[in-house]
Amino acid sequence: MMEQISQLVETLKTGTGLWNPLIWIVAIVIAFLIVYIIRSFGNKDYKKGTEQTKAFLSGNPEYEKEKMHIKSSNIYWGFLESLKWAYNALDKMHTGNVSDYVLWFVVIMGVFFIIMGVL
Amino acid sequence: MSIEELFNFLLDHSPALIVAIPLLGAFLTPLVGKINDKVRNAFAILVVAFTSFLVFLLANDILTNNTIRTYVFGAENAGSPIVRILFEVDGFSAYMAIIASILAIAGVIYAWSHMKEHTGQDKFYTLVLLMIAGMFGMILTGDMFNFFVFLEITSIAACALIAFYTNKGKAVDAGFKYIVISSIGALFILFAIGILYSQYNALNMAVIADSITFSFLDKIALVLLISGLAMKAGIVPMHMWLPDAYGRAPASVTVILIGATQASLYGLFRMVFSVYGNVFSSIDVTKDTVINTINSVNSVGWMLIILAILTMLIGALMALKQSNLKRLIAFAALAEVGYMLLGVGVRLASKVSQDITIAGETTTQVAFQGYSATALTGSVFHIMNDALDIGLLFLVAGAIYLVTKETSLNKLGGLARNMKYTTVFFLIGLFAVSGMPPMNGFASKLMIYQSTFQLNPIIAIVAILCSILLLAVFVKVFHSAFLGPKLPSLKDVKEAPKSLLIAMGIIACIIIFIGLFPNLFVENIVTPAANAIMDSAKYITAVI
Numbered sequence: 001m002m003e004q005i006s007q008l009v010e011t012l013k014t015g016t017g018l019w020n021p022l023i024w025i026v027a028i029v030i031a032f033l034i035v036y037i038i039r040s041f042g043n044k045d046y047k048k049g050t051e052q053t054k055a056f057l058s059g060n061p062e063y064e065k066e067k068m069h070i071k072s073s074n075i076y077w078g079f080l081e082s083l084k085w086a087y088n089a090l091d092k093m094h095t096g097n098v099s100d101y102v103l104w105f106v107v108i109m110g111v112f113f114i115i116m117g118v119l
Numbered sequence: 120m121s122i123e124e125l126f127n128f129l130l131d132h133s134p135a136l137i138v139a140i141p142l143l144g145a146f147l148t149p150l151v152g153k154i155n156d157k158v159r160n161a162f163a164i165l166v167v168a169f170t171s172f173l174v175f176l177l178a179n180d181i182l183t184n185n186t187i188r189t190y191v192f193g194a195e196n197a198g199s200p201i202v203r204i205l206f207e208v209d210g211f212s213a214y215m216a217i218i219a220s221i222l223a224i225a226g227v228i229y230a231w232s233h234m235k236e237h238t239g240q241d242k243f244y245t246l247v248l249l250m251i252a253g254m255f256g257m258i259l260t261g262d263m264f265n266f267f268v269f270l271e272i273t274s275i276a277a278c279a280l281i282a283f284y285t286n287k288g289k290a291v292d293a294g295f296k297y298i299v300i301s302s303i304g305a306l307f308i309l310f311a312i313g314i315l316y317s318q319y320n321a322l323n324m325a326v327i328a329d330s331i332t333f334s335f336l337d338k339i340a341l342v343l344l345i346s347g348l349a350m351k352a353g354i355v356p357m358h359m360w361l362p363d364a365y366g367r368a369p370a371s372v373t374v375i376l377i378g379a380t381q382a383s384l385y386g387l388f389r390m391v392f393s394v395y396g397n398v399f400s401s402i403d404v405t406k407d408t409v410i411n412t413i414n415s416v417n418s419v420g421w422m423l424i425i426l427a428i429l430t431m432l433i434g435a436l437m438a439l440k441q442s443n444l445k446r447l448i449a450f451a452a453l454a455e456v457g458y459m460l461l462g463v464g465v466r467l468a469s470k471v472s473q474d475i476t477i478a479g480e481t482t483t484q485v486a487f488q489g490y491s492a493t494a495l496t497g498s499v500f501h502i503m504n505d506a507l508d509i510g511l512l513f514l515v516a517g518a519i520y521l522v523t524k525e526t527s528l529n530k531l532g533g534l535a536r537n538m539k540y541t542t543v544f545f546l547i548g549l550f551a552v553s554g555m556p557p558m559n560g561f562a563s564k565l566m567i568y569q570s571t572f573q574l575n576p577i578i579a580i581v582a583i584l585c586s587i588l589l590l591a592v593f594v595k596v597f598h599s600a601f602l603g604p605k606l607p608s609l610k611d612v613k614e615a616p617k618s619l620l621i622a623m624g625i626i627a628c629i630i631i632f633i634g635l636f637p638n639l640f641v642e643n644i645v646t647p648a649a650n651a652i653m654d655s656a657k658y659i660t661a662v663i
Contacts, residue, residue, distance in 0.1 A: 012638040014566045015493040016573070021557030021635050069603035072442050072528030075595045080440060090437060094359060098296045102303055104356040108426075109307075109346040115418045116338045 126176070133177040134190035134206040137216065138256045138269075140170050145248035152241035160231050163244045167227045167251065171220035174255075178213035182647045185210070187661035189261065205323055207261030209658055210651030214499065214644060215258045215385045218506045221629065222378040223251045225510060229622035230371035232615075233517055243283060250276035250375060257382040261662065263312045263322045263394075266386065267305065270351070273379050274301035280372040281364045293360075293367035300360045304347040311343035315394075324394050325662035328655060333398045333408045333415075344390045345419075351383035354460060355430040358453050362437075365449035370517020373445070374510045377452065381502055384459060388652055391419075391463070396655020399467060402485040403656075409485055413472050420467025427464050428581055430457030435588035439595070444516045444526045447596065448509065451552060451589055455505040461582060462498020462567050465574050466491040466653075490570040496649040497566025500641060504551070504559045504633070511548040511626045512593075515541055518615035518623070519600065528599040530608070535601040537612045542601050544623040549597060551630050553590035559630050562637035 011020040046052060055062050062068075080087060120128070129136065144166035152159040181188060190206040208216075227247065234240055253276060256269030278301065282294025316322055318337070319330045331337055346357075353361035361380070365373050392400050398412045399419075434454025441447035469488035474481050518541050519534065520526055535542040551558035554565075564586060572579035614620075633640050651657070 007642075008636050008639050010638040010642075012562055012641055014497075014569045015490050016569050017565065019556075019562055019565055019637065021562075021637065024557050065604035066607060069532045069606070070598070072531075072595060072599035075598065076439060076591065083436070086436065087440060090433065093356065094437070096359075096363075098299050098360075101296065101300055101357070101359045104359070105300075105303065105346060105350050108349070108357060109342060112342040112346055112419075112422065113339075115422055116342055116415060118335065118338050118342065 129173060130176055130180055132190070133173045134188060134208050134259050135192070137170055137173050137177070137259060138252050140173070141166055141248045141252040141255070145245045145252060148245045148248060149241045152244070156240065159241065159244060160227075163248060164224075164227050164231070166248060167220075167223050170251070170255070171224050174213075174216045174220040177208060178217050178644075181208060181213040182210055182644055185647055185650075187651075187657065189661060204265050205261045205662065206259045207325065207658070207662060208259050209661070210647040211385075211388065211499070211649070212258050212651075214648035215381065215502070216255060217644070218381065218503050219251070219254050219258060219378040221626070222374050222506055222510055223254075225514065225622045225626050226371045226375040228618055228625070229374065229514055229517065230369075231618040233369060233371050233521055233619060237283075239283075243280070246276045246280050247372070247375060250280065250379060254375075254379050254382045258385055261324050263315065263324060263327065265322075266324075267309050267312055270305055270308065270383070270386070273382065274298065274305060274351075277301075277364075277372075277376055277379055281368040281376070283369055283372065284367070287367070289363075290367040293363035296360045297364045300350060300357075304350045307343045307347040311340040311347070314340040314343075323662065324389070325659045328394050328396050329659045329663055331395060331397050331408070333395075333412050337395075338415075341390070341395055344394075345387065348383050348387040348390065349426070351380070352387060353380055353453055353456055354426050355433045355453070355457075358430065358433075361453055362446050362449040365452060365513070366443065366446040370445075370513050370520065373513045373517075377506055377510055377513070380456075381506060384456070384502065388463065391467075392652045393655050393658045396658065399470075400653055400655040402470075402487070404483050404485055410472060410483060413470055413485065416467050416470045420464050420469070423460055423464035424468060424578060425464075427457045427460035428578065430454065430460060431582060431585040432457075435585045435592065438592045439588060442528045444519065444528055444531075444596065444600065445513070446526075447528070447592065448512045448516055451512070451592055452505070452509040454585055454589060455501070455509060455552065457585070458501050458564060458567055458582065459498050459505065461571060461578070462494040462496075462501070465494035465567075465571050466498075469494075469574060488573070490573040492649070492653065493566050494570035494574075495653060496641070496645055497563050497570060499649045499652070500566060500645045501560075501563035503645070504563045504630075507626050507630050507633075508548055508552040508558075508560055511544060511623060511630065512552060514619065514623045514626065515545045515548060518619045521619070522612050522615060523609055528596065531600040531606070532603040533601070533605040533609065534612065536605050537609075538601075538614050540620050541615050541623070544620075544627050545597065545601065547627045547630055549590075549593040551634065553593060554586045555590065557634050559633035559637065562634070562641070 009022055011018045148159060151162045187209045192204045234243055250273055253269045253273030257266055260266050278294050278298040281297050282291045284290040314336050315327050319327050321327055350357035368376060397406060397408050399416055401409050403409055431454045434450050434457060438447050438450035441450060469491035472483055472485045475484055525531055551560045554560040568579045568582055571582060
């Protein structure tokens, strides 16, 4: 029984490193405990449901919650905008035309033929 | 007959039964469907459950005893394997069969509620069971032509299932694209099989592997096999069919389709490491091909690494842009295929030969760098993890569609308030697919990163970057679909039906179990599977 348990919790060796999720979980629990202890030293003046908990949007009025939800298309807008050149190229590649799909297959096959010294 | 004798009988005939039972079940389904829908659904689940039981029975025998089982059709013993269809099941086949059975069982349980409102369910279950039979056939066969036949069965069934929503033009379009791509890929594979047959007068994989000389024609056949199977596995830039197919098929089909795609990847592994084992796996310097082909092996390895990097990068970047949930997950699935391919590339790129002088005598040594075995093991491990993680995310997407009738992330929000269990399952899938500790995806990716780093640190950095991108992708999904206030249009949304939750729960539990105890899994299942694929000589001697 003990042998089976020890096999269960054994560390995974990856050649140059190791990984044991159980040790990781213990470490995370300890980290959370430390955070909790530090938090308990915090200011105790916080009062729920008062002005303190209201969102401050640079003096602007708060919209209804349904209108505040950020839609998927707006997330990572900056990232997508800065990589527009790459996305334009990728969009051109994804034509949706099945003939183009086959063309890519032929191209890759050609490259493999060259690599193998057939062509 | 005692229970032990029954078990032994089932074990002896399991390679054939694993294919025969779903095949027979497929043709019986329309008949059973005449009784009523519930009986038919239960029948389909029973067929897949019994098949899975046989898979686990067979896998347990093969992986614990580190053996290879052969099953010859039409003969008591192997006899002349050249003229008979033969199934050859080694550790790697058993491992892939386990993956396929988990996906199959989750898929059919999920379909019970997911397909409830649709007509044509008799056809649906018939096709699902046919696809499962084809998938197992591809994995278990030791015959090249038989492999092609099962590939075709899988493709035709998958095409019809992708286009199952015939009232939606895009689903039919995706099905059409899939069958065109599959047929072209399969035809080139058939052409390659023809070339090998003309040279060696054999269709058995082990017999061909024993004779292969890496002649000009062998090289042509290899290119055709790699290209055809890579396209079926959805490797960039031959991946464009995959987001269409995964995105348009019903979720219960998509999860089994992942298994079918991985069966093609299995084919790629089998062809490269077993059929062409004399070239790619062997380090026996007495064989001319081993020394003379090292440059070719390295070149193929680097080509696969480049394709793997492209697959990871393009998959992750395109996923980040998507607003359609299923299409987004499909691109993420693509990125995950890149990790599996990377391990194969690293293995091949690390084959070296060197002249060593001992006591004035110079000898040539051929070897693989030590880290390459870890790379391939990580890659094999990641096949399982990807199937589970991506499978779970597709099931979540299907559950969301079932209750909201929406796949556009722009129209979703606040689902965590009404779909608590589904949210938890999504979070498990999110962490797992992004390779976050302590989930299963982390363990396999760590093995791939560390071994790849030793070959070239930049490749490892790109792989890690892609994983971070995948995390960003699914954080976006989590925020868009699950967080935020209840949207007015989704106020009455309820939790997913029980059968969907059970299917998601099965996969989530396996993900957590593998995540918490990776070594147990790697030592007992993954390493025997990886060793089986690396040892081509054993594969050959099991038949000859």
